[in-house]
Amino acid sequence: MxxxxxxxxxxxxxxxxxxxxxxxxxxxxxxxxxxxxxxxxxxxxxxxxxxxxxxxxxxxxxxxxxxxxxxxxxxxxxxxxxxxxxxxxxxxxxxxxxxxxxxxxxxxxxxxxxxxxxxxxxxxxxxxALGVRTAPPPPPDCDVEVVRRAGPDDFAVALELATATFDYTGLVAAPRRANTADLLAPALREALDAEEPAVWLAEDGGVVQAMAHCAWIDATAGSAAAELLPPGRWGYVNNVVTAPGERGGGFGRALMARVHQELRTGGATGTYLYYNPTNPLASVFWHRQGYRPLWTTxxxxxxxxxx
CATH class of the missing domain: 3.40.630 (Aminopeptidase)
Structure with missing residues (x-):
């Protein structure tokens, strides 16, 4: 053009x-x-x-x-x-x-x-909104028993949590699709089978309470990512969810403290994610985590x- x-x-x-x-x-x-x-x-x-x-x-x-x-x-x-x-x-x-x-x-x-x-x-x-965070994350202010990497055996619980994200955002953003779980399953299973990108889980009393699905994105000259982000290696936080009924209990904060630490150790220029400005939970949580909007849809x- x-x-x-x-x-x-x-x-x-x-x-x-x-x-x-x-x-x-x-x-x-x-x-x-x-x-x-x-x-x-x-x-x-x-x-x-x-x-x-x-x-x-x-x-x-x-x-x-x-x-x-x-x-x-x-x-x-x-x-x-x-x-x-x-x-x-x-x-x-x-x-x-x-x-x-x-x-x-x-x-x-x-x-x-x-x-x-x-x-x-x-x-x-x-x-x-595409939110970015380039400063060090805030220190964790909560105590969660275990934050660990997920594996193939965690597929069922991970899919249940991932789907729960859309149960909620379907109320406050784009309508939920009837086949949400089917659409999410292939990429989630692939991520659980691979070393990278990583999926992280927060557990309490042996029960998984929160999940973060992450990836690495390189913003290099000519790439699609370079049209949205400054040059560098970025940690992408794809999907973060706390189990319904446990939101506000600190699981998400503890989980992201570990995830941010791992991404920073891995050489991240910064981290970014997509969230819904109309979501009364996400719009507060991510700003408190040091993210701010760069692009809005x-x-x-x-x-x-x-x-």
């Missing part, structure tokens, strides 16, 4: 001004181009991609089956420029058939307050509800 160099440069300047931890804005991929101009004649551009998922795609755990994703390039035009691009997207959707399992989505730097104003005005809500579901 040919985007004028000044537009890309302006977008990169915006990112640098908004948050020093952001990597430079990536050149746009292929898609449908949306163009508009502000009141003073400044050009703004967006690239629109449509992603369709089948019922067996793991991504349906957090994504609608049919998503229109907008990649905006509006430089220093702020709320006005993004508003124009969202209006152009609304006009395009008028000619499309949008079903119930659909969404419009934009992934955008979390600290861009001018953009937030436009998202809210058009009915989008913050359903996901703004969505409206179904897609036709975009204002």
């Amino acid at each position: 040919d985007i004028a160099e000044p537009l890309l440069a302006a977008c990169r300047a915006r990112f640098a001004a908004v948050d020093a931890l952001l990597p430079p804005a990536a050149p746009p991929a292929d898609g449908v181009r949306l163009d508009a101009a502000t009141a003073d004649g400044t050009q703004v551009t967006g690239v629109l991609q449509r992603h369709r998922l089948g019922p067996g795609d793991v991504s349906t755990l957090w994504s609608a089956a049919d998503t229109w994703q907008l990649f905006p390039y509006f430089g220093d035009t702020g709320t006005e420029g993004l508003d124009l691009l969202l209006r152009a997207l609304r006009g395009l959707l008028d000619g499309e058939k949008t079903g119930d399992d659909s969404a419009c989505a934009v992934v955008w730097p979390s600290r861009d307050a001018e953009a937030i104003r436009a998202f809210l005005d058009h009915g989008l809500v913050p359903l996901g 703004w969505e409206v579901r179904p897609a036709g509800a975009l204002r």
